[in-house]
Amino acid sequence: MSKAERHLALRESLITIGQSTIAAHGLGGLKARDIAHAAGCALGAIYLVFPDLDALILAVNDRTLAAIDAAICASLDCETAAASSADPGRQLVLLSCAYLDYALAHPRLWAALFNHTLPPGQSVPDDYRAHQAHLFSYVEAPLAALCPNLDVAARTQAARTLFSAVHGIVSLGLDQKLSPIPVEELRNQLAAFVQLTATGLRHACFPPVAP
Amino acid sequence: MSKAERHLALRESLITIGQSTIAAHGLGGLKARDIAHAAGCALGAIYLVFPDLDALILAVNDRTLAAIDAAICASLDCETAAASSADPGRQLVLLSCAYLDYALAHPRLWAALFNHTLPPGQSVPDDYRAHQAHLFSYVEAPLAALCPNLDVAARTQAARTLFSAVHGIVSLGLDQKLSPIPVEELRNQLAAFVQLTATGLRHACFPPVAP
Numbered sequence: 001m002s003k004a005e006r007h008l009a010l011r012e013s014l015i016t017i018g019q020s021t022i023a024a025h026g027l028g029g030l031k032a033r034d035i036a037h038a039a040g041c042a043l044g045a046i047y048l049v050f051p052d053l054d055a056l057i058l059a060v061n062d063r064t065l066a067a068i069d070a071a072i073c074a075s076l077d078c079e080t081a082a083a084s085s086a087d088p089g090r091q092l093v094l095l096s097c098a099y100l101d102y103a104l105a106h107p108r109l110w111a112a113l114f115n116h117t118l119p120p121g122q123s124v125p126d127d128y129r130a131h132q133a134h135l136f137s138y139v140e141a142p143l144a145a146l147c148p149n150l151d152v153a154a155r156t157q158a159a160r161t162l163f164s165a166v167h168g169i170v171s172l173g174l175d176q177k178l179s180p181i182p183v184e185e186l187r188n189q190l191a192a193f194v195q196l197t198a199t200g201l202r203h204a205c206f207p208p209v210a211p
Numbered sequence: 212m213s214k215a216e217r218h219l220a221l222r223e224s225l226i227t228i229g230q231s232t233i234a235a236h237g238l239g240g241l242k243a244r245d246i247a248h249a250a251g252c253a254l255g256a257i258y259l260v261f262p263d264l265d266a267l268i269l270a271v272n273d274r275t276l277a278a279i280d281a282a283i284c285a286s287l288d289c290e291t292a293a294a295s296s297a298d299p300g301r302q303l304v305l306l307s308c309a310y311l312d313y314a315l316a317h318p319r320l321w322a323a324l325f326n327h328t329l330p331p332g333q334s335v336p337d338d339y340r341a342h343q344a345h346l347f348s349y350v351e352a353p354l355a356a357l358c359p360n361l362d363v364a365a366r367t368q369a370a371r372t373l374f375s376a377v378h379g380i381v382s383l384g385l386d387q388k389l390s391p392i393p394v395e396e397l398r399n400q401l402a403a404f405v406q407l408t409a410t411g412l413r414h415a416c417f418p419p420v421a422p
Contacts, residue, residue, distance in 0.1 A: 114383075114386075114388060129390075132389070157392070157396070157400060158400075160383075160389045160390065160392075161380055161400045161401075161403075161404050162404070163389070164379045164380040164382075164383040164384065164389070165376035165377075165379050165380055165404060166376075166379070167379045167383060168375045168376050168377070168378045168379015168380065168382065168383075169372055169375040169376055169379065171375075171379065172325075172371075172375040172378060172379075173375065175325075177325060178343070178371045178374070178375070179340075179371065181368070181371075185368070189368060189369075189372045190372075192372075193372050193373070193376060193408075195415070196408060196411035196412060196415060197404075197407060197408060197411055198411075199410075199411040199414050199415045200407035200408055200409075200410040200411030200412075200414070201407060201411075203410050203411070203413075203414055204406070204407060204410045
């Protein structure tokens with residue numbers, strides 16, 4: 001193995017260990033010393049691969065984005081979704097339910113996407129943003145079908161707003177923060193709400209209502 | 212001062228100190244020793260008033276619920292809101308914007324409502340739940356006007372789902388978790404989204420869409 005290959009192999013191994021640690025114990029369970037021990041390397045070797053633990057967490061979160069992307073693709077049947085015959089309201093419901101299902105199956109990896117905060121002054125790498133944007137493109141397609149007169153900027157923002165709404169329903173629902181709600185009822189509420197948004201979009205177009 | 216009066220005065224003082232500590236430093240900044248010092252009492256005296264710090268945090272959060280309630284009342288003009296002439300879509304927009312404004316003005320007190328978790332086995336006191344329910348009643352009234360055929364249970368749940376959606380838009384927007392969004396744009400997105408939900412409700416009724 002060349003030095004570059006060893007570097008890459010260690011990088012992959014550290015991400016995999018980080019991923020299983022976060023999956024089992026959450027972000028709070030991630031300690032450099034334990035990761036080095038599990039990887040069979042010196043503590044300092046981690047910092048030859050990642051500048052700090054935040055960079056390792058971002059790499060784990062990037063894998064989580066890829067896993068959500070794959071889960072969405074599977075549930076939408078991405079080939080079919082591209083066909084113009086697909087019902088955009090139904091597509092938005094499938095997307096939201098795939099998101100709920102991912103959060104249910106991988107609660108700590110999912111939470112790490114939102115609970116991890118970079119130190120002040122640092123910003124998320126461009127390719128991480130690009131993977132986020134790719135996920136939002138699944139929301140943008142049905143929005144464009146429901147509301148063809150939205151320009152690209154408005155559609156981009158509307159997809160993020162709709163995602164935030166879905167995320168709020170999923171996260172307060174799973175945290176049982178309001179009143180306890182069984183998962184099947186949460187799924188029904190989420191589906192009904194998203195369908196309602198689609199109905200609203202069909203009748204009135206998205207942005208221009210002033211508060 | 213009788214013993215009961217002293218007990219009550221210390222309780223109020225501890226809540227006020229807890230409130231200003233959380234407002235300044237967040238939940239993580241709350242330490243029993245500092246609170247006792249600020250209240251001029253012995254550390255043990257706190258535990259004559261509250262069984263543990265969680266109970267003190269719940270009392271602070273209960274005050275936050277009352278403050279949000281007052282802010283909503285002021286923005287809705289509660290007398291007018293009760294009049295049947297009020298536009299329910301507009302009322303939902305006003306409610307959402309009042310919620311955003313409270314979160315903007317008191318970010319750490321607002322976050323403490325969601326970041327505080329009771330130890331396993333403990334549940335939130337009934338009067339705290341009642342104050343939460345009173346806040347949701349502001350959402351339920353316009354929902355009932357938009358969708359008169361919802362029964363009480365469905366309307367209760369729909370109000371919590373709509374609130375969760377609004378909370379998601381507010382919290383991911385203020386955290387700048389997706390892409391940075393200026394507050395005025397966030398307010399416009401929130402208002403447009405809630406108006407859209409009201410439009411959807413006018414055209415299709417809330418729950419019964421299967422996923």
